[in-house]
Amino acid sequence: MVPGYIGRFAPSPTGPLHAGSLVAALASWLDARAHGGQWLVRIEDVDTPRCVPGADALILQQLGACGLVPDAPPRYQSQRGTLYQQALDQLLAHGAAYPCGCSRKDIAQQQPRQRHGELVYPGTCRHGLQGRPARAWRFYIEKRPPAQTLPALAAINTIVHWHDRCLGPQQQDLATEVGDFVLRRADGLWAYQLAVVVDDAAQGITHVVRGQDLADNTPRQIRLQQALGLPTPQYLHTPLVLGANGEKLSKQNGAQALDYSQPLRALHNAASVLGLPYCHGDIGLVLASWAACWRALYNPVL
């Protein structure tokens, strides 16, 4: 038992669950159950052009067929813009965010570094828009909220250290590896990083369990939490299911929608990725057996 444990599964409704997303769902459910906690589902539909109508209902149906039922009605990020705006206003008031007038083409011409094919924004608009209109809003990585500002601290450490319950000690230098990242996009949509941080705090999430493809976002989210004065949850990033090309299984590389007419088979496939043993019995029994061995397999909560 971990008093106050609240975990979540946060799918994007861009299509039905596939074998890879079920691993993250099962892992977060097991972690919550193994610690006597609550398990919530949040539909991450901020990137509206990518969302598929009806996918949210299908995902919830697939989860339900697998015995993974949230302890409260799901939340939808598309309905939470007011909260995201409040967070952005708070960051702007502290000088921890600023408007950016650069187009993609402008940024390419500023000869930024590249990382995972993404341009690392060189901070061009930190000191003003030079008469251009604001397109997007960015997080100022090297600004701290007033409470943390020490006059003697000339150089601000941009390296974020964190401990992952599966991956162990991690670190990332946000200044060199990421750059001032987007909070509100040029198309007016809220960026994933801001929405996740605001919602994790609003829902009281104490433990985040999700796929390893998202581990790279964690330092940005931790720094945002610090800037907004929000608590940092514990993190556990689970192994990924790889497609035939060796990359993370996704719709783009041919992941099949989960066949929820055979939920036990789908659950066993997901469990094997997590290193859980084969179990006999119906869904309820199998899930209970895995919850019992979960804590021994993954680092117990610190």
Ligand SMILES: [Zn+2]
């Ligand atoms: Zn700019």
